[in-house]
Amino acid sequence: MLVSRLWLQKFFDTELPPAEKLSEALTFHAFEIDGMEKVGNDDVLDVKVTPNRGHDCLSHRGIAKELSAILQIPFIHDPLAKARLNLAGKTDKVAVTVEDSALCPRYLAGYITGVKVGPSPEWLRERLEAVGQRSINNIVDATNFVMFNMGQPLHAFDASKLHRGLPSRGSPEGSPRYHIVVRKARTGEKILTLDDKEYSLTDSMLVIADGNTETVIGIAGVKGGKPAGISEETTNIIIESANFDGTSVRKTAQALALRTDASARFEQGLSPWFSGYGMHFVVELIQRLAGGELQDIADVYPKPQKPRHSSVSVKKINQVLGTALTGADVADAFTRLGFEHKPARLDDAGRTGGEEEGVFEVVVPFERMDIEIAEDLVEEVGRIIGYDKIPAVPLPPLGQVPEVNKNFYTAKRVRDELAAAGYSEVYTSVFADRGERMVLNKVDSVRPYLRTTLTDGLADALNKNIPNKDMLGLTEVKLFEIGTVWKDGKEITMVGSASEKHPAVEKPLDEYVDGGEPAQYEDLPTSSAVLYRPFSKYPYIVRDVAMWVSNDTDPADVLWLLKKVAGELCVKTYLFDRFEKPARPDDSGRSVGEEKVSLAFRLIFQSFEKTLTEAGANEAMAKVHTALQTKGFDIR
Amino acid sequence: MEKETPHGHIHPLSLLTREANDIFYRMGFSFAEGPLLEDEWHNFDALNVPKDHPARDMQDTFFIKDTPGMVLRTHTSNVQIRYMEEQMQNGTPPPYRIIVPGKVFRNEATDMTHEAEFYQLEGLAVGEDVTLSNLKGTLEQFFNELFKGTNVEVRFRPSYFPFVEPGVEVDMRVVGEAAPEKLRDKWIEMMGAGMVHPQVLKNAGVDHTKYRGFAFGMGLDRLAMLRCGIDDIRLIHSADLRFVNQF
Numbered sequence: 057m058l059v060s061r062l063w064l065q066k067f068f069d070t071e072l073p074p075a076e077k078l079s080e081a082l083t084f085h086a087f088e089i090d091g092m093e094k095v096g097n098d099d100v101l102d103v104k105v106t107p108n109r110g111h112d113c114l115s116h117r118g119i120a121k122e123l124s125a126i127l128q129i130p131f132i133h134d135p136l137a138k139a140r141l142n143l144a145g146k147t148d149k150v151a152v153t154v155e156d157s158a159l160c161p162r163y164l165a166g167y168i169t170g171v172k173v174g175p176s177p178e179w180l181r182e183r184l185e186a187v188g189q190r191s192i193n194n195i196v197d198a199t200n201f202v203m204f205n206m207g208q209p210l211h212a213f214d215a216s217k218l219h220r221g222l223p224s225r226g227s228p229e230g231s232p233r234y235h236i237v238v239r240k241a242r243t244g245e246k247i248l249t250l251d252d253k254e255y256s257l258t259d260s261m262l263v264i265a266d267g268n269t270e271t272v273i274g275i276a277g278v279k280g281g282k283p284a285g286i287s288e289e290t291t292n293i294i295i296e297s298a299n300f301d302g303t304s305v306r307k308t309a310q311a312l313a314l315r316t317d318a319s320a321r322f323e324q325g326l327s328p329w330f331s332g333y334g335m336h337f338v339v340e341l342i343q344r345l346a347g348g349e350l351q352d353i354a355d356v357y358p359k360p361q362k363p364r365h366s367s368v369s370v371k372k373i374n375q376v377l378g379t380a381l382t383g384a385d386v387a388d389a390f391t392r393l394g395f396e397h398k399p400a401r402l403d404d405a406g407r408t409g410g411e412e413e414g415v416f417e418v419v420v421p422f423e424r425m426d427i428e429i430a431e432d433l434v435e436e437v438g439r440i441i442g443y444d445k446i447p448a449v450p451l452p453p454l455g456q457v458p459e460v461n462k463n464f465y466t467a468k469r470v471r472d473e474l475a476a477a478g479y480s481e482v483y484t485s486v487f488a489d490r491g492e493r494m495v496l497n498k499v500d501s502v503r504p505y506l507r508t509t510l511t512d513g514l515a516d517a518l519n520k521n522i523p524n525k526d527m528l529g530l531t532e533v534k535l536f537e538i539g540t541v542w543k544d545g546k547e548i549t550m551v552g553s554a555s556e557k558h559p560a561v562e563k564p565l566d567e568y569v570d571g572g573e574p575a576q577y578e579d580l581p582t583s584s585a586v587l588y589r590p591f592s593k594y595p596y597i598v599r600d601v602a603m604w605v606s607n608d609t610d611p612a613d614v615l616w617l618l619k620k621v622a623g624e625l626c627v628k629t630y631l632f633d634r635f636e637k638p639a640r641p642d643d644s645g646r647s648v649g650e651e652k653v654s655l656a657f658r659l660i661f662q663s664f665e666k667t668l669t670e671a672g673a674n675e676a677m678a679k680v681h682t683a684l685q686t687k688g689f690d691i692r
Numbered sequence: 693m694e695k696e697t698p699h700g701h702i703h704p705l706s707l708l709t710r711e712a713n714d715i716f717y718r719m720g721f722s723f724a725e726g727p728l729l730e731d732e733w734h735n736f737d738a739l740n741v742p743k744d745h746p747a748r749d750m751q752d753t754f755f756i757k758d759t760p761g762m763v764l765r766t767h768t769s770n771v772q773i774r775y776m777e778e779q780m781q782n783g784t785p786p787p788y789r790i791i792v793p794g795k796v797f798r799n800e801a802t803d804m805t806h807e808a809e810f811y812q813l814e815g816l817a818v819g820e821d822v823t824l825s826n827l828k829g830t831l832e833q834f835f836n837e838l839f840k841g842t843n844v845e846v847r848f849r850p851s852y853f854p855f856v857e858p859g860v861e862v863d864m865r866v867v868g869e870a871a872p873e874k875l876r877d878k879w880i881e882m883m884g885a886g887m888v889h890p891q892v893l894k895n896a897g898v899d900h901t902k903y904r905g906f907a908f909g910m911g912l913d914r915l916a917m918l919r920c921g922i923d924d925i926r927l928i929h930s931a932d933l934r935f936v937n938q939f
Contacts, residue, residue, distance in 0.1 A: 083849060084850075086850060088851075106850075106851060108852045109852070306744070376824060376858075377824045377858075378824050378826060431857040431858070431887065432857060434857075434858060434887075435850070435857055435858035435859070438824070439858070443848035443849065446824055446848065447828070448828040448829040448832045448846065449823070449825040449828070450719075450829040450833060451822070451829065454720030454787060454789060455787075456720075458722040458789065459723075460722075461724070464713065464723045464725070468710060475699060475700040475702050476700070477697060477700070478697040478698055479700040480700040480701040480933050480937055481703040481706060481936060482703065482936060483703055483928060483929050484931050485929060486728070486795070487809075493756055493759065494756070495754045495756060496756060496757045497799065498754065499801055499808070500801065500808075506756075513931070517931035520932065521931070521932065524933065524934055527934065528933050528937055529698075533933070534700060535933075536700075542729065547727050547728060577714070577717065581707070582707055582708075582710045586920060587920055587921040588704075588920045588922045588927075590923060591935070
């Protein structure tokens, strides 16, 4: 979520530290920061609010409250603390019916007449633009501002596009009124949204409808409909400030592939108390920006969210974190977070214990829906105090010997045996073209089965590696894999191998397991600090050179010379053949001539940038020949 | 010449797993394993990942045709539950210390840093007196032994995973002359971790009022990439000896 530093400043009198400091404070005490950007004289932080804090932190107020706790800056301009909520309906001009309050725990509709739609003032445009929003008009901007300010998604309908009808029940002489209905969509119903896109709805989706005409005017918690949208001609509006079930909104947004700022907030689950504040703030702001008169507010809130308490002892906090915090440290953390708290009784006897054992009972702020159990409070204390205060302490000795895992023990031994026999280990994919079990939803939809054998993958791998044999310096490619297959309804670990001389074969790892219980793991080589060297994906060219040398010539010296003169395109050089030609006996049986040795080297040429030409390799080989001849070697 | 068979090479991830096992074994951890094709209870529900959690949605998890309720495990944490369940059924209460290296799956497009199949190293320690500071101490020791000759620091940042509370993100920093140049003195995000959520212990049949634990899950491919300077995760599954035979 994008957060503006200047916007955050509005919650404080004390000057906030620079953006870098804010970023650091949030990173180590609350949330990761995905990015930071200068926008004019403002700084915008991209805060990655974790899913458990979507209830309270997807707004500037939420982030400001965190910063207040972390940086110990008084949170003195909390709009919620100052709001004087008076939401009782004055008249009967708008009515609301919620068909299933589990999907819509609260719905407020506010009816305002005589607004003047127009451009937003500079300050409002700046705020919205800083967080990547386009200014539309003063009414729509007001609803967006309140959402980004305190987290409640809002929507404005043009009342003149809705119908007024007589109340079906109650006083027959009642004046015509608007009627908002929150209900499930009927299969086949369609809606044209504000962005001119048509969506087909299903009966699992919650919608807002005009109760007098049955017309769908919005997808609940996701997006409003075009027909009742705000235009320049709008004068009377109905504002929606509601609370929708997170799961229902998420499923609808997902099914329609329509994720909005509103749906992203509802998905997290919001407190219905926010809806009341949201209505209060938006009415106030609209009247300030566009005038108008509040006619009526309807508020359907059958089961108000109850205050919650949670408790934790200082002892527990220290036991979980491994710290030595005092009761005063804990009290301070709760105070900084704005959690009302009091020392509570430790046990039925009324003992409260010493300060270190003392129990704190916390009144959970209504928006902190993430806090339920003691561990949640432990986390609050831990992160506010700072995880850098947690010491690094080794686990105490276990007091018993860990178990040796037979499969791992065996696999380890098998790997070494196969490597000793010249086989190299590969990992291939478990996905295959055929098999007993098929993956239902593979993103790339290729090879959708789970393999029943390692042999197919090994055969493919063999074919892939054979062309690189010279480059690898191998006379034969030999591979093995230890991996999982799904065969005959079972998940089995197999050991498979393949080489150019034998087709791929496999058998279960179980068959390699020895009878006895291994007492401890064998001490076999582990990884070393070898660094990977990237290899070129371009084809390579092979050149051999063979020569006669005297038998006291060290092949390593020749190799060194070759590497020196062959140029940087020569990526690999190795001795691949050596034989001795004994001094030839003459007629009388005496040795004549010298004993000679033939050395044959292979040189591999390859470029990282392009496919190498024969000419390039020939040029390098010419240099090699010259250098060898200069040394007096007799090239064969 | 060279009539003797040249020695083959063991995959770098297998070697790294060996080394990790050796280090953790010395700290009292046993090697545990569990199925790759897993039921939703062990992969999700028991780990406190609620039914409507986005992670359970189609795009992240591989489901199996005609086998509702089964998934390719999205993490090695399923073995936390399986191991604890089994121990409790055998009448063996904590302490428990296990590591679980193994293959996991995410249904996503692959690129240089993402694979649909990759490896994780899970750790779990449960006892009467296990603390978050023990998690820090254990990971510091692991990294220091892995990056021998350097000094590795570990730090925590707040984070969220449904199966831990508190939950942290773990960064490490390799300092000292012997540190590989690409890693030297930089904080690198390594894993998610935290104190096992009491509900998870409860779900596995462990008395959550008596025992606590820490858990962590790090990417083994990522660790191998950092350790060996591997620039493309896809090499790990490439079966290309130009890669494997370097180790």
